[in-house]
Amino acid sequence: MTFGLITEGPTDQVVLRHILARFFSPDIDIRPVQPNTDSTDEAEHLGGWSRVLGYCKSPDMLAALQVNDLVVVQIDTDVCEKYGVQKREGGLDISDDEIIEKTKAVIVENIGTDLFKEHSHKIIFAISHDSIECWLLPLYYTNNNRTKTFNCCDTLNQELRKRDFTIDCNNKRAKEYNKICKEIRNKTIIESISVHNNSFNQFIQKLATLTNIQT
Helix, strand or coil: CEEEEECCCHHHHHHHHHHHHHHCCCCCEEEEEECCCCCCCHHHHCCCHHHHHHHHHCCHHHHHHHHCCEEEEEEECCCHHHHCCCCEECCEECCHHHHHHHHHHHHHHHHCHHHHHHHHHHEEEEEECCCCHHHHHHHHCCCHHHHCCCCHHHHHHHHHHHHCCCCCCCCCCHHHHHHHHHHCCCHHHHHHHHCCCHHHHHHHHHHHCCCCCCC
16 A cells, blocks of 8 residues: 655655554555655755645646555645635634635645546545644643644644753754654554544544555
8 A cells, every 4th residue: 555645844744654654554655745755856855835735736646646545635724824725704713624624625626626536535635733743742741732733843842842852843854753753653642642633633534444454
């Protein structure tokens, strides 16, 4: 079983790699698609939400769907206004779930309705509300911080600092994320922490439907 990863950046791929490998098996084939961190061309290592949507809109998206059994599309919602999803409507904040659903709709629009309908069974959304660092908080917190959906990287560092380690929130490095994700040791841990973040839980619930993968 092959998973292609279309993500905002290399560190998001690190988190997803750890989750997928522990949820299923270390033997599954996980491939970086965008950014392509396997490439020797540094230009292909560039990330960001605009490159996620740009890839989805490009002919390369069809190629990714053809050569991979499943394709994970990850995007954060911290700056969702920039890609057309408003956090307030009629003077009121919209819910986290609404933001996630509207973000999915933007991704589908960029993929193209016809292509999405044809391959929707192969596409898995990993919409991280506000950022994927929020998914990691329950690994290190047992108090209310584990459910936070804002300033998650800084909050994570507050606990990591007690362990004489921090991550650079402005210049994220894959090596640092590999270190903090080592706490994702098995499927049981993933299931226990995902319930504290709705966007994470939605992703895990989708993975749970993939019964044709050996676990």
